[in-house]
Amino acid sequence: MILFTADKDTSAPFFELELIKEKKFLHLPLENFQYRVDEEESGEIRNHMGEFAFIIHGNLRNAKYFVEWMKQNSTEEQVRGCVNIVLDKPTAKFLESHDIPAIQPREPAKPIDILEFMLRISKEGSTLYPTTENKTEEMPGLLKELQMPVAEFSVCEEVPLDEETLKDYKAEVGKSPVEVILLHNRSSYVRVKTAFPDLDLLSKTVVAGSLGTTELMEKEGLKPDYLAKGSWDSIAKVLNEI
Structure with a gap:
């Protein structure tokens, strides 16, 4: 075992x-982990949802808490209007169960696969990246290196x-x-x-x-x-x- x-x-x-x-x-x-957002940051994201072209869901945990935020803030239509990109199949299945079409560029996908996919399609706008408080992830850093606008949005925190x-x-x-x-x-x-x-x-x-x-x-x-x-x-x- x-x-x-x-x-x-x-x-x-x-x-x-x-x-x-x-x-x-x-x-x-x-x-x-548990759901947690900063109210000021949440308001900023909600008010600018129309400016995002992409939402990258780095894992199932971040996706679950982001969907919870989405429902609390009635942003379903704006979220579905974005290109929702995932790294793995469980995250795609979860989003699709909430009527959010998800794209997995490759199976299994790596951050570089997502970058290549984003560069191939002609869609202008910034990227929203739901994340976990105090957890560093590779994808936002790669986007910033390429000077692609990205907003990291903490939707949960680790608790004992x-x-x-x-x-x-x-x-x-x-x-x-x-x-x-x-x-x-x-x-x-x-x-x-x-x-x-x-x-x-x-x-x-x-x-x-x-x-x-x-x-x-x-x-x-x-x-x-x-x-x-x-x-x-x-x-x-x-x-x-x-």
Whole structure:
């Protein structure tokens, strides 16, 4: 069994991959989010919705909270009038379930694929990018480098897990036959150590999802058994080999 702690929404594309369909996961998300917008920023975005040509939904989490904002602010028609672009199929399915047509330039799509798509179509206007407070994402930076106008709009924030949930998680880990620990990014390593202090990483097979995760572990004298290249696809390929 594989212990996996990523947020359910952002890891949704991972569970779509065929390579891991037969794998057994103990999925205990250690990231928790809630809807939150700054009222002044929200008003600015609402008043300028007609100026946006594109809306880029970087992941399912951001899309869900943006749709919540959309409904609260009655901006459905303006949102549907934009070109809504996504990186993955779960996000596209979610938007389409709310009657928002979504375009995925490639499967799987990377930020560069979205840039190429935007440059190919002749549509003028700025880009709206719903995001999570204090989370840095690659796409807005790429747009700014190309001097393409983009407005980042924070629609949610991370909040701590409640004590009861953590208690339940610890009980699940204690009674489950965990053999592999998947540390999908740097923060997951810190979260796993904090949430499960009695979990002996040295006695488990540890998969680091990226080089950054490996470097963080090595600073503390630990070394992963397997290293992926930072994408869900690369993580799935590594797990398939174990």
